[in-house]
Amino acid sequence: MSLVDSAPEPHPFAADLLVGQVALVTGGGTGLGRAIAWSLARSGADLLLAARNQERLAEAAKAIAAGTGRRVEIAPVNIRERESVEALDARSRELFDRVHVLVNNAGGQFPQPARHYKPKGWNAVIETNLTGTWNMTQVFGNRMLDAGGGSIVQIIAVVGRGFPGIAHTSAARAGVLELTRSLAYEWGPTVRLNCVAPGPIDTAGFDATYDPEVHRRLRGFPIPRFGKPHEVGWATTFLASPAASWITGEVLYVAGGQHLYGKNQALLDRDLGKPEAD
Numbered sequence: 180m181s182l183v184d185s186a187p188e189p190h191p192f193a194a195d196l197l198v199g200q201v202a203l204v205t206g207g208g209t210g211l212g213r214a215i216a217w218s219l220a221r222s223g224a225d226l227l228l229a230a231r232n233q234e235r236l237a238e239a240a241k242a243i244a245a246g247t248g249r250r251v252e253i254a255p256v257n258i259r260e261r262e263s264v265e266a267l268d269a270r271s272r273e274l275f276d277r278v279h280v281l282v283n284n285a286g287g288q289f290p291q292p293a294r295h296y297k298p299k300g301w302n303a304v305i306e307t308n309l310t311g312t313w314n315m316t317q318v319f320g321n322r323m324l325d326a327g328g329g330s331i332v333q334i335i336a337v338v339g340r341g342f343p344g345i346a347h348t349s350a351a352r353a354g355v356l357e358l359t360r361s362l363a364y365e366w367g368p369t370v371r372l373n374c375v376a377p378g379p380i381d382t383a384g385f386d387a388t389y390d391p392e393v394h395r396r397l398r399g400f401p402i403p404r405f406g407k408p409h410e411v412g413w414a415t416t417f418l419a420s421p422a423a424s425w426i427t428g429e430v431l432y433v434a435g436g437q438h439l440y441g442k443n444q445a446l447l448d449r450d451l452g453k454p455e456a457d
Contacts, residue, residue, distance in 0.1 A: 190221045191413055196420050198223035201275045205258060205315060206285035208235030210382045211334060211411050213243075215282055218412030219419065220247040227274060229256040229267055230285060258285050258311030264318050277326050280419045281319045283312045283355075284334040288348035290445040292452070301347050308351035313358065316372075320362070323370045330419045331372045333359055334411070335430070337437050338376065344445030352376075356430055363428030371427040373418045378434025381405040392447055401436030 202219045206212035207228030216226055220243050228236045228251065236253040244251040252274050256267040271278055286308045289300070316331060323329025335352040336342065342349035359372045366372065379397060397403050414433045417423055432438045448455045 190218070192218075192222045192416055192420070194221065194223055196222040196416075196422075197280070200224045200279040201227065201277060202280035202282065202419065203227045203229060203271065203278045203319065204282045204284055205229050205256065208232055208239045211377065211380060211408055212282075212284040213239050214408030214412040215284060215334075215415045216251075216412075217243055217246070218409060218416045219280070219282075220244075220249040220251065222416050222420065223249070224280065225250040225275070226252065227271055227278070228253045231255060231257055256285075258283075258315055259306045261314050261318075264314040268318050268322065277329075278319055278322065279329055281315065281323075281329065281331045282334065282415055282419070283315050283331065285311065285315075286334070286348075288345050290344045292344070292446065292450065293346040296347060304347040305351050308348055309354045309358075312355050316358070316362070320366060320370055320372075324366060327369065329370045330423075331359075331370060332415050332418050333372070333374045334415070335374045335376050337378055337432060337434050337443065338430075339438055340443045342443060342445060343451060359430075360428045367427055371423070373423070373426060373428065374430040375411060375414045375418065376430050376432045376434060376438070377406060377411045378432070378437040379405055380408055380411060382408060397435070397441070399441030400434075401440055403441075404435065406433060406435060 197219060202224040204212050204216045207216045208230050216228055220226055226249060228240055230236050233255055240251040240253050254267055254270045257263040288304050312333060320331060333355050335355050336348060338349060338353040338356055356374050359374050363372050411433050414431050418431060437443060
């Protein structure tokens with residue numbers, strides 16, 4: 180059983196918290212998306228998992244359905260392409276009457292000094308993390324508005340302090356936060372929109388992306404450890420659920436205090452052309 184399939188007992192939410200609701204999770208086949216999907220299903224939601232890699236989605240759907248007894252469907256999507264998002268909407272209408280919860284988890288970035296960004300790399304990160312999130316938010320948000328309600332949770336990153344080494348995704352994720360705050364007014368009270376901002380989470384993807392020395396900088400956080408995927412799943416489930424019924428336009432940092440104290444950079448000082456500091 181993988182790390183994201185082994186959330187500790189007891190699950191902190193009632194098993195019927197989200198019964199009768201359908202949750203759509205992008206990037207739901209691996210990492211944080213899979214952990215989020217598990218938490219939502221364990222809280223009673225039926226699922227639609229969407230991503231480009233259907234093989235990973237199928238494996239995740241099988242495991243989650245077997246482990247929770249919930250209905251779990253999958254569908255392809257490339258969130259950067261509006262036509263693909265609209266096709267996902269059409270497919271979701273064939274599968275379910277409504278989508279009550281949307282979790283915009285799909286995204287990606289790579290650490291690199293900003294002076295070396297190529298237009299292709301910059302555009303890829305912005306189109307995925309900002310424009311892709313917008314595509315999903317507008318298409319499914321409009322559907323929620325027409326249906327009379329819903330909740331959208333955006334998975335972003337720790338923003339507000341700058342993020343040296345991943346300036347492109349910092350810009351995109353901050354954009355999603357301001358988009359979320361703007362739409363919280365425009366679409367309230369019918370649709371609630373909130374953000375979850377994870378810090379360094381113990382996933383294979385994080386290990387493969389960042390220098391081990393960056394990992395050791397966690398010792399400067401108020402809670403000096405990696406986060407666990409299920410902790411992001413729990414935060415997402417809370418914001419999606421009726422327990423957060425009077426919360427909108429907010430960002431919940433699941434980051435051990437990274438947004439307050441400690442090293443907040445994706446590359447080492449030497450990689451940024453600066454003298455190494457403690």
